[in-house]
Amino acid sequence: MLPFMHMLRRAGLVKRILATRRQYSSRFGYEHSRCLVFSNFGQPEKVLKLHSYSIPPPYDDIINVRFIASPINPADINQIEGVYPEKPEFTLGLGTGEKSAVPGNEGLVEIVSCGSRVNPSIRPGQWAIMSGPNFGTWRTYAQAKESNLIIIPDREGISPLQAATVSVNPSTAYCMLKYFAGLGSGDYFIQNAANSGVGRSAIQIGRLWGFKSINIVRDRPDIDRLKEELRLLGGTEVITETEAKDRRYMAKITEGRSIKLALNCVGGESATNLARILGHNGHLITYGAMSKSPFSVPASALIFKNIHCHGFWISAWSKRNEAAKSQMIRDILSWVRDGEFTDIPYEITKWSGDTELETLMEPVKRGISEYSGRKGIFLMDED
Known part of the structure; x- marks a missing residue:
């Protein structure tokens, strides 16, 4: 042997x-x-x-x-x-x-x-x-x-x-809130599809970072229950698409507030309304198109408010930012572990x-x- x-x-x-x-x-x-x-x-x-x-x-x-x-x-x-x-x-x-x-x-x-x-x-x-x-x-x-x-x-x-x-919906919300518009504590953002995975994540991450949010959801029979659910997550305002189309109603909601960031997952008329609501130098981020309808940006919003339109795709961002993605995952999971992210x-x-x-x-x-x-x-x- x-x-x-x-x-x-x-x-x-x-x-x-x-x-x-x-x-x-x-x-x-x-x-x-x-x-x-x-x-x-x-x-x-x-x-x-x-x-x-x-x-x-x-x-x-x-x-x-x-x-x-x-x-x-x-x-x-x-x-x-x-x-x-x-x-x-x-x-x-x-x-x-x-x-x-x-x-x-x-x-x-x-x-x-x-x-x-x-x-x-x-x-x-x-x-x-x-x-x-x-x-x-x-x-x-x-x-x-x-x-x-x-x-x-x-x-x-x-x-x-x-x-x-953790790697799609919360990560998409995290990146859009962090890397666009330079939001600070007390600043507002607005979003449609607010009850989606990304929408719920944005509400919670915004709350953790001190941001305030206006959240738009589709009209539905149980709207009061859904509104309360999203407010409990940290949504500052929760409104329906019908309410968002009412310019007088929205003028009251946004009075004294400059909306710096809009998150668009729907497209169509809903996205056009977001562009109108944005404040001066605001940023409109499109990350989905659930309605499968194109949207137009009012010329007045571009000319007189100088709003900026962007697209965001988490897959492309992840390929370019491996280290940042790993840190982002650790951040989100730490919130989950601490019971701060639902x-x-x-x-x-x-x-x-x-x-x-x-x-x-x-x-x-x-x-x-x-x-x-x-x-x-x-x-x-x-x-």
């Missing part, structure tokens, strides 16, 4: 054997991943299929991860339809008969096992979220690299659903080893929109 080990050492094989030990540390060996896939763009109910494939133990810089929760965002639906600017990679690596992609851009994973060249600070059991879009999060297991993940160093006091939904309403679909395609398709077909104020989430059961 000893001469044999001596020969291995001379050949440098002992070091290589020890180095590869970490890569086979998976508790499951070859993980069995179930995923939604599509091979062509189109309506989700027509192109999505349920597929299973095996994932080998990790090697070198590969990390095996288990998905815990994967949100369903409007952008994910748009991506399946082929109308979203970010296009996923279609590959044969999933074991499908034709090149396919896994939808989903946002998700929470648990580290299962790591290859031998993965940073030792990344360990099994840690939580992580996706660092950028196009990873394909509507599945139960996957292989990733360190660059695909933002590790959550402290998960105490944070639920899986809170962690899974969850948005969820609609959960359980995903286990025997969940059928029809069940998974229900929230996708609904295409749960920002209008609904409820975020659809796949919640994975560990088999």
Whole structure:
């Protein structure tokens, strides 16, 4: 035995054997991943299929991860339809008969096992979220690299659903409030779709930073309940779209207040009204177009009030600002941990080893929109 080990050492094989030990540390060996896939763009109910494939133990810089929760965002639906600017990679690596992609851009994973060249600070059991879009999060297991993940160093006091939904809606609100208009304590911003995921996040982050907000929501039978709900989150004023169109009413609401920032998720007439309400040198930020209608900016607002119009896309910002994104995630999760940031309403679909395609398709077909104020989430059961 000893001469044999001596020969291995001379050949440098002992070091290589020890180095590869970490890569086979998976508790499951070859993980069995179930995923939604599509091979062509189109309506989700027509192109999505349920597929299973095996994932080998990790090697070198590969990390095996288990998905815990994967949100369903409007952008994910748009991506399946082929109308979203970010296009996923279609590959044969999933074991499908034709090149396919896994939808989903946002998700929470648990580290299962790591290859031998993965940073030792990344360990099994840690939580992580996706660092950028196009990873394909509507599945139960996957292989990733360190660059695909933002590790959550402290998960105490944070639920899986809170962690899974931090990187799109709260992050979008955070960036728009921080990087445009130079808002200070006591300054006002106004927004439509205020009961959406981004809208609720903006109300709460604004409150934490000392900003005041005018929040516009669609007219509905339970409007009094919704108004009270958003006021409890920190909304200064909550009004309906009908009220926002009434210039006399809005003159009273904005009297003595210069509105520096407007957040537009709707487009159409609603966005035009925001432009009219903005104060001198105000900024109109468009991050969505739920009405699918273009909007016009009054010439008087451009000429006499010098308002500025911008677009914001969290995916593009994240690619350019990796360090800032990591700090932003830490900020938001610290508010969650301290109980200062409240969850948005969820609609959960359980995903286990025997969940059928029809069940998974229900929230996708609904295409749960920002209008609904409820975020659809796949919640994975560990088999």
